[in-house]
Amino acid sequence: MISRRCPGTSERREQRKMNQALKEKLSAILGMNLKKDYTSASYAIMRHGEILAADSLGTQGGEEKKPADTNCTYNVASVSKIYCTVAVMQLVEQGKLNLDEPIVTYLPRFKMLDDRYRQITLRHCLSHSSGLPGTQWKHFSASDVSHDTYYEEVYDYMAHSYLKAAPGEYSVYCNDGFTLAEMAVAAVSGMSYAQYCKDHITEPIGAHSSRLSPVRNTEYPLVQEGKKPHELLFIQGGAGYTTTMSDLCLFGNQFLTDSSILTKESKGEMAKHQGVSFLPGDTRSTGFGLGWDNVDMKDKDYDLGEGVLQKGGNSFQFTTQFIIIPKYDAVLAISETHDCGIDVPETILRLFATAMLETEGVNIYTQYQPVPQELKEQFEGTYLVPSAVLNAHFYGAVLNVTRDSTRGDSEGIHKNLKWNGKVFEGENDIRISFQEHEGQKFMILDLRGKVAPFAMQAPRNLPPVSQAWKDRIGKKYVLCSTSPWDLIPCELMTGFIINPLPDHEGILVASCSGRSDSGVYGLFEGSFTPVDDQKGTGFLRTPANGSRDLITPCFEMKDGAEHCVMASYTFRDAEGLPEYQGEGFTGAYDPHTLNRVYRFDKTLETLPEVPENHRLMVLDEDMVTCYDSLMGGEYKKQDKGYLILV
DSSP states (O other), X not given: OOOOOOOXXXXXXXXXXXXXXXXXXXXXXXXXXXXXXXXXXXXXXXXXXXXXXXXXXXXXXXXXXXXXXXXXXXXEETTHHHHHHHHHHHHHHTTSOOTTSBGGGTOTTOOOSSGGGGGOBHHHHHTTOSOOOSOOOTTSEESOOSSOOHHHHHHHHHHTOOOSSOTTSXXXXXXXXHHHHHHXXXXXXXXXXXHHXXXXXXXXXXXXXXXXXXXXXXXXXXXXSTTSOXXXXXXXXXXXXXXXXXXXXXXXXGGTSOOSSSOHHHHHHHTXXXXXXXXXXXXXXXXXOSSOXXXXXXXXTBOOOSOOEEXXXXXXXXXXXXXXXXXXXXXXXXXXXXXXXXXXXXXXXXXXXXHHHHHHOOOOBSSOOOXXXXXXXXXXXXXXXXXXXXXXXXXXXXXXXXXXXXXSOEEEEEEEEEEOSSSEEXXXXXXXXXXXXXXXXXXXXXXXXXXXXXXXXOOOSOOOOXXXXXXXXXXXXXXXXXXXXXXXXXXXXXXXXXXXXXXXXXXXXXXXXXXXXXXXXXXXXXXXXXXXXXXXEOOOOOTTSOGGGOOOXXXXXXXXXXXXXXXXXXXXXXXXXXXXXXXXXXXXXXXXXXXXXEEESSOBOOOOOOOTTOOEEEEETTSOEEEETTTOOOOOOBSSEEEEEO
């Protein structure tokens, strides 16, 4: 048993502050790695029986998209096999089950076309060595669990199936074995499997959010991926558990301390190498314990010590990772909806490594070093390229570079580069370093041997902008000088808004509207500083980027409206645009005449006919193109936006 000192009140208060700061850092790291339109990801890290950090990012999914929080639950899928194994071991302790007794002893209805089924034991089932076919798919996953015929379907499926191997011959991942184990628990306990687990596992340890799919609890809402229906799993023993990450850690802590739900001997039996293989060198198959995927997990990048227990879970909507690390008295849990797109096992270990460095100064990386404090102080912060605002974030031994729109969007562009003592190393032979030159700081990109400064740190302490520029902040300027053949507005620069650069007085950003899926820039954001009340200029020294993209906005009044010439185009103030009243095209296209631009504030039902050598563009209220006659396609009615007659 690991002894733990009880901290006093002031210590607990200080610890809460530290934990909050740690949570913010870890959540920022996680957020950098999530796809743009993700639903939700959640994690928890427990040390010495206490939660160091836990958070849920994103939304609960569905139509309402309520914000996710730490009371939200996630389908942990195959992590459920550990709960099932605990239930079996409890009944083994009571003498009601025997790991090495044929399972037909407990399930006399269980039959197969292959007579070898009579040899299958619970140990075979829990170590994936039963020889069973794999998964009974019918009703495995459903949107409604009120009509539960799953056991009947399992018996029927098995009665028409053969074994793929003799029991005990070799281990291969198998859900059906845990379904039989679940059914055995229900049979000898005289209770439903869900009720047994609630009464004997989750409630006794205080894991109130943890439940099986047939049991619903609105206090702990189940996340659903996007607009998909809630995923409910009939395969309870193999994949049916739903829980918060903090409660999953609470369950995991039972394997690190004296536990009220399981003896030391039972936990030891689960943690033995129980898997078998017929092939020398097969470490995957032999790594199985009882329930566990791996009873001595190793990772070349992290020093985790001996006896690490690991279990992963993957359903149709969720991926989960669950890790017990005795060396650090730690439990790690993370779950995501599939649309997050993260490397789940690597992500939770990276969060843990950062937590160890931040809280205790302990580096568990095997090949990399913590980022020196002086490097962080000198080079962390906002960097600019001609087309975007970037931020360099240092955490532990890792650098993440994000693209942070002044409109509020953020995405990771260079992720999880690790510090080797000289440079940050990433995938695809990318290396990033930092350098100061003549009072300016640069981010240096080494891409397959080609080295150049590609981003410049945003300067500080510039003079504040004038009132004329302050008046332009937040205003919309819409394109009014394109041609019928110009492809650039198909991608970007159909309009812009001037925004300040956060925490950098004197720097403004022209945030241009464009398609988010553009392969060129996506959202184009050009930084500049004012020269006078009418003109701004780009100031970046970044040889790795095209200097042609430097933004030099120049404003003037024309026909009673403010116009801006920028990046070869002319834009006009959207506030004074006339309302569209069904106007059509007149005359031939004249390259020396500005386009006619209109606004509309009610549904635009029909569009004017487009003559040859003319063009019609419809922009939404954010000035993003939603219809362009040059590109063809169907016009979908817009309720509010802008119309450009070219």
